[in-house]
Amino acid sequence: MASEWLSLFDDLYKAFGETALMVGVSTVFAIIGGLPVGFLLYIADRKLFWDNPLVSSVGSLLVNVIRSVPFVILLVLLLPLTQFVLGTTIGPAAASVPLSVAAIAFYARLVQSALFEVDPGIIEAAQAFGASPARILGIVLFREAMPGFLRGLTITLISLIGYSAMAGIVGGGGVGDLAIRFGYYRYQTNVMLVTVFILIVLVQFVQIAGDRLATYSDRKGS
Template sequence: MSLLESIIHILPDLNKAFIETIYMVAVSLAVALLIGLPLGVLLFTTTRNLFFENSVVNRSLGFVVNIVRSIPFIILLVALLPLTDFLTGSTIGPRAASVSLSVSAIPFFARIVESALREIDKGVIEAAIAVGATPWMIIKDVLLPEAKPGIIQGLTLTTISLIGYSAMAGTIGGGGIGDLAIRFGYYRYDNTVMITTIVVLICLVQIIQMLGDKASYLVNKR
């Protein structure tokens, strides 16, 4: 069988695996954005000399975030199997893998948001406080708009990391391109499948990075 024939032969499986990967990444990215963004804002605003200053809350949240971030994803994946089974009714498949991916993405993105907010000139925040802006107004109208380029870059980085993690999830039946590469490429010694999946992942990452850079540039007012 020629190389072209081999690629055509695996196209249906590749298409299914690609859709599963997109599903896993999209779900976990949405959860990271929904929870990680406010968590990152809270980590920033509870630091010293800011309007929600609270060392206990800040250190507690930071401690939990650092614990989750310090656990290798493959170990986290296995450790969360009981929670995954409880939430999804299964421990295999894209939906099940999305649970571990989400838990991993939340602290990762939260730290990126916190870092982006720290880059804002403190004078801008002080000026907003001086004119009587409420904490919510400062967050909504000052912090998030000013940090938008950094947050978009962080979202791009998180997406690319999730693609890599989703491929890792395939090693324990999570589905997606990683699962295809393991089952049809590695176990069957099929180099065509391995090379094809690698090329697909490279192209996907390049496209996401390019779109993220473009979006960050467009919203950057500096």
């Protein structure tokens, strides 16, 4: 029994390491790609500093298309892109490619929504004081929307944890792959229960940490 649990611990350690890699990489790309895309959609939609209906329509359509495709299908659709970028379609690094694409589109829409929640009067006041567009975007809007950005990032991170569980379908490994291989195919219910319990704890930790960061940012901004 002791050796069985020791082996299970080793498998869990490896699986969670793979999940952490997938979620970590895609979260970084969500921030790097999602923030500017969200700002771009907001600026084009509100006609703030830049009036470009084509960018607004095409960008919004592209984001909606990516978000509309179920992730398990997106995994398969982006296999050629993954092969082109990394030279392989197997492993947690390969699964990070479709995860990153989904994360950028998902977070970009949340960033845009957070920006729309900023009081337009604040922007008008900044413009009246002669603030440059870069200053309004980089300081005024960013600071005012920061709590929304953090809440959106929390939602994105939790969604990515769920998405990463599907990565085993294309050989990505991770917690989902472990639960399916041992908990489903081998009827090892203990593996399934332990995996689900740890995922619940992980998601609760991310949610609580994200809420506290957003609250702290909101108080600091005010």
